[in-house]
Amino acid sequence: MFRDPGSVEYIRQRNREQFRKLRWKGQRQQLWARICGTSNRLIPLSEVEPVISISSRYDAGIKPVVLNQIIGSYGRSRDFDRYFRPLKGHNQERWQSIATARETCANLPVIELIQIGEHYFVLDGHHRISVAKLLGQKEMEAAVDVWETEGDIEEIVTITIGTNHMIRAINLIKKMIQRVRDYSSGQGFPPNGSGYLLQPR
Numbered sequence: 001m002f003r004d005p006g007s008v009e010y011i012r013q014r015n016r017e018q019f020r021k022l023r024w025k026g027q028r029q030q031l032w033a034r035i036c037g038t039s040n041r042l043i044p045l046s047e048v049e050p051v052i053s054i055s056s057r058y059d060a061g062i063k064p065v066v067l068n069q070i071i072g073s074y075g076r077s078r079d080f081d082r083y084f085r086p087l088k089g090h091n092q093e094r095w096q097s098i099a100t101a102r103e104t105c106a107n108l109p110v111i112e113l114i115q116i117g118e119h120y121f122v123l124d125g126h127h128r129i130s131v132a133k134l135l136g137q138k139e140m141e142a143a144v145d146v147w148e149t150e151g152d153i154e155e156i157v158t159i160t161i162g163t164n165h166m167i168r169a170i171n172l173i174k175k176m177i178q179r180v181r182d183y184s185s186g187q188g189f190p191p192n193g194s195g196y197l198l199q200p201r
Helices: 008-036 045-051 089-103 126-134 153-184
Strands: 053-066 070-073 111-116 119-124 139-150
Touching (some): 008 089, 045 070, 119 126, 126 139
Parallel strands (some): 070 119, 111 139
């Protein structure tokens, strides 16, 4: 319908398709991570904050941040995965608007982050980060608030991620055991059946 590649409507239409593809990829990877007992989610700041002791907080101003160091979110960990692929349909209009603004050279505000150790959590700018990563951008300017903590934040993050992985792995093992029991009682799929959970595919 919109044949002029330079028109805003053409760009919006293309970005709409990009969002759908990116969301589908994110949902597919999220499902696979659940099956494997792993996690590719953004870590909720609400899970980290109770287990750290904050000694001070200060405004570090605006500085470039490597996007791969952003591992978590304040309040939107269910909307994007670890790679900032959108997971929910309600993100589409906002994501599409940000992508279109980037392509039409519109000015966008800097993202806002909380820095804890070497890691960052997003306060504002999830969609902007998502679009930037899709475009292959490695760094972004960010307004950063630093939380200095007592204790090893690396260990805390590792424990948080590891605990989530362990929970998913335990749930997967429980499902496997149940499927074996069902098969043994004649209620489940045979070992070579297409629905058998333990059969690699």
